Amino acid sequence: MTTRVLKQPKKNKTTQKKLLKSFKKNYALWLFVLPGIVLTFIFSYVPLYGVQIAFRNFNPKLGFFSSQWVGLKHFIRFFDSPYFFMTIKNTFVLSFYSLVAGFPIPILLALLLNSFRHKRYRKVIQTVTYAPNFISTVVMCGMLLLFLSPRVGVINSVITFFGGEAINFMGEKSLWRHIYVWSGVWQGMGWSSVIYFAALSSVSPELHEAARMDGASKFQMVRYIDFPSIIPTATILLILSCGSILSVGFEKVFLLQNDLNLSVSQVISTYVYKVGLIDNNISYSSAIGLFNSGVNALLLIAVNRISKKLSGISLW
Amino acid sequence: MKKTVHARQDKIYDITIFIILSIIFLIVAYPLYFIVISSVSNPEAVASGQVFLYPIGLTLKGYGEVFKNNEVMTGFLNSLFYTFCGVLLNLTVTLPTAFALSRDKFNGKKLVTIFYMITMFVSGGMIPTYLVVKNLHLLDSMFALILPGALGVYNMIVARTFFKMNISEELYDAAAIDGCGDGKFFFRIALPLSKAIIAIMVLYYGVGHWNSYFSALLYIKSEAKFPLQLVLRSILVQNESHLKQAMTTAAQIKAMEEKRQLMELMKYSLIIISSIPVLVMYPFVQKHFVKGVMIGSIKG
Numbered sequence: 001m002t003t004r005v006l007k008q009p010k011k012n013k014t015t016q017k018k019l020l021k022s023f024k025k026n027y028a029l030w031l032f033v034l035p036g037i038v039l040t041f042i043f044s045y046v047p048l049y050g051v052q053i054a055f056r057n058f059n060p061k062l063g064f065f066s067s068q069w070v071g072l073k074h075f076i077r078f079f080d081s082p083y084f085f086m087t088i089k090n091t092f093v094l095s096f097y098s099l100v101a102g103f104p105i106p107i108l109l110a111l112l113l114n115s116f117r118h119k120r121y122r123k124v125i126q127t128v129t130y131a132p133n134f135i136s137t138v139v140m141c142g143m144l145l146l147f148l149s150p151r152v153g154v155i156n157s158v159i160t161f162f163g164g165e166a167i168n169f170m171g172e173k174s175l176w177r178h179i180y181v182w183s184g185v186w187q188g189m190g191w192s193s194v195i196y197f198a199a200l201s202s203v204s205p206e207l208h209e210a211a212r213m214d215g216a217s218k219f220q221m222v223r224y225i226d227f228p229s230i231i232p233t234a235t236i237l238l239i240l241s242c243g244s245i246l247s248v249g250f251e252k253v254f255l256l257q258n259d260l261n262l263s264v265s266q267v268i269s270t271y272v273y274k275v276g277l278i279d280n281n282i283s284y285s286s287a288i289g290l291f292n293s294g295v296n297a298l299l300l301i302a303v304n305r306i307s308k309k310l311s312g313i314s315l316w
Numbered sequence: 317m318k319k320t321v322h323a324r325q326d327k328i329y330d331i332t333i334f335i336i337l338s339i340i341f342l343i344v345a346y347p348l349y350f351i352v353i354s355s356v357s358n359p360e361a362v363a364s365g366q367v368f369l370y371p372i373g374l375t376l377k378g379y380g381e382v383f384k385n386n387e388v389m390t391g392f393l394n395s396l397f398y399t400f401c402g403v404l405l406n407l408t409v410t411l412p413t414a415f416a417l418s419r420d421k422f423n424g425k426k427l428v429t430i431f432y433m434i435t436m437f438v439s440g441g442m443i444p445t446y447l448v449v450k451n452l453h454l455l456d457s458m459f460a461l462i463l464p465g466a467l468g469v470y471n472m473i474v475a476r477t478f479f480k481m482n483i484s485e486e487l488y489d490a491a492a493i494d495g496c497g498d499g500k501f502f503f504r505i506a507l508p509l510s511k512a513i514i515a516i517m518v519l520y521y522g523v524g525h526w527n528s529y530f531s532a533l534l535y536i537k538s539e540a541k542f543p544l545q546l547v548l549r550s551i552l553v554q555n556e557s558h559l560k561q562a563m564t565t566a567a568q569i570k571a572m573e574e575k576r577q578l579m580e581l582m583k584y585s586l587i588i589i590s591s592i593p594v595l596v597m598y599p600f601v602q603k604h605f606v607k608g609v610m611i612g613s614i615k616g
Contacts, residue, residue, distance in 0.1 A: 022423045028498035029422045032412035036467040037428065039409065040435060043464040046448050047440025053447070109340065112333045125337055127602060128345050134594045136527035138545045139587050142552025143347065152580055154350060157365025186344065191609075198610040217325040250442075251530050255553050269442070276443045277534065289441035297438065 054287040067283075074287035083271060088246075091267040094253070095245040097181050103241065105189045107234060110196035115222050129190025141255040144183055145170065176261040180252065199233045200226055235313040243300025246292055268292045355379070355584035359577035362584070378585035381578055388586065390540065391547035396593075398543055399525040402462040406521040407514070409466045414475035415502050420485070432469045442534075449535055460535035461543075462525075471520050474612045478513040479506065481611075516608035519601050526593055544590055552583055 023030065054074060056067040078084055109129070116122050135143075147153050148169035156166040169175055203226060211221050250269040257265045268288060276285030300315075308314035354362045358373030366372055382388055416422050417429060439445075445464065454460040483506050491501050507514070529545035536542060 026421065026423055026498075029416040029419060030424060032416040032498075032502070033424065033428050036409045036413040036472075037431065039463060039466045040432065042452075043445065043448065044435040044439065047444035048438065049440075050444035050447060051440050053444065112337055115329075116333055116337060117330070121337075125341050128341060128348075130602065130606075131348065131598070132344060134523055134527075134598065135591065136529070136545055136548075138527075138529050138548045138552060139590060142548065142583060142587060143351065145553060145555075146580075146583055147347065147350075152363040152365075152577075154365065154368075161365065186347075189340075190344065194606055194609045195612075198606075215322060217322045218329045219325065255549065272442055277446065282443055282447070286441065286443045289443060293438060293441060300437070 053283050054290045058282040074284045078288050087268045087271045091246055091248050095248050101181050102185050106192035107196055110193040114200040132187040133191035137251040171260045173261040173264050176264050196230050199230045203229045239303050239307050242303040246296050351584055351587055355588050359581040363577050378581040381582040382585050382589055387547045391542050391544035395544040402525040403521045405462050405466050410472050414472050415479050418476045418479035436469050456537045461531050475513050477611050515604045
């Protein structure tokens with residue numbers, strides 16, 4: 001008994017010493033990571049801890065963590081409100097539509113570009129299709145409003161030129177989702193295809209040569225060699241985008257919102273902004289935000305598990 | 317026999333993808349081209365839909381209007397300043413972190429990596445983050461725009477992979493034998509060998525700062541500190557202009573109509589001017605951009 005007691009601290013001391021020694025050896029590297037850790041801690045971890053205001057009645061005088069505890073009150077209030085169904089539905093529809101439209105097109109573009117022989121024209125197409133990715137969201141929405149304007153927009157000019165009637169695009173709520181999604185496809189397809197293009201460039205040319213010897217046509221090579229080679233990349237990206245299906249980007253939705261399309265364009269993130277920072281309902285809006293990230297996390301785990309079972313590809 | 321059949325199929329395939337790619341090219345390029353030609357056309361011609369393939373009634377009035385607009389000019393300078401300071405901070409935080417995490421001997425590697433990975437999947441959300449910024453008394457200050465995003469985890473992983481692939485272990489060993497410590501090694505040897513990744517980081521972060529409006533919308537209150545994107549928002553999206561006086565006589569209404577068309581024209585010029593920094597960098601760095609995505613897709 002006594003020996004055991006004596007032994008234990010001795011052992012601890014040596015591990016401590018070891019730790020200290022290796023820390024000393026690495027002290028410069030620890031200094032390197034320190035600023036990032038401090039900043040990330042303050043701006044990512046403290047808010048994470050601050051999530052608990054969703055379970056309290058936020059009172060600015062009492063501050064962050066001593067406001068009154070109210071449990072799930074704000075969550076229940078959200079579930080009971082008419083906005084619950086509306087915002088969830090809008091978020092889901094918009095995300096899902098974006099995913100269905102935006103996911104396959106970059107893959108297709110990469111496959112087409114990769115099997116296109118003319119190097120210079122290929123380069124030109126790549127340069128041009130990447131470019132919209134660098135347009136800011138504000139400018140992108142400004143462009144949309146300019147092009148779609150009922151009085152001076154170029155699209156309505158074309159419509160009226162052919163004898164049609166001008167359409168008030170932004171006022172027509174049935175068109176809003178299509179405008180949102182397809183402008184997003186326009187802006188993102190080139191850039192999203194880069195990652196598939198990278199995956200395709202690692203396909204060994206010997207495979208193509210062998211297929212050629214066996215008498216495969218070009219289309220067959222794309223179908224049976226190129227396409228399968230990017231499936232792992234595509235699966236990972238699909239899992240990731242499924243995991244964020246409830247977090248439709250705030251920025252663009254917010255800018256394209258107006259009173260006429262609010263019933264299809266109010267999504268969870270814009271609602272959180274409105275309730276929290278415009279109406280100053282801090283705790284209620286934090287609860288909605290927390291609910292949103294909770295569902296996202298669950299979706300990510302579920303999709304990852306399904307993918308692991310079906311294809312053996314997973315994030316972790 | 318079989319071969320000729322395939323040769324014909326190949327030809328059809330080639331022509332088909334040529335056509336599809338050309339259509340894609342036109343769809344992406346035309347709106348961009350249209351903005352350019354409209355920005356130098358007569359406002360009346362743009363408004364009546366005559367401008368289609370080339371500029372009509374060449375004029376630089378729209379650009380003149382932009383340069384006369386004080387808000388735009390202040391915003392432009394503010395954005396340049398925010399972008400410059402922001403990128404500087406991003407680099408001083410991201411590159412050393414990435415370097416440390418790329419070293420096999422670093423005993424905190426796993427711990428620190430997990431610390432960052434967690435932030436990729438869970439976050440406090442808009443409101444708790446806002447409250448932190450508020451409690452630190454950073455509202456309406458430039459620091460609210462640059463401190464919270466000082467280290468982008470994705471960018472850091474890209475840089476880490478780059479260091480791992482490009483700076484060999486032998487180089488470390490050789491330097492260590494000559495008595496070179498980690499700090500000295502990073503500044504004297506690793507950084508000079510890493511110009512490509514520095515370029516990628518400057519661009520990724522730079523474009524991010526230049527294009528961002530959301531954090532400014534949340535945190536910046538005084539108009540004199542607005543970045544360009546917020547000014548653009550009020551002109552391009554919210555359609556706020558300074559012509560809200562009452563107009564009564566016919567001449568005044570006509571003047572007003574002209575002014576309104578000029579405002580529309582100014583929007584096209586504004587789009588071009590706001591994109592200048594990115595446009596200037598784009599041709600030089602396009603290959604770096606792509607390389608960055610490729611490094612990111614490999615992961616480490």
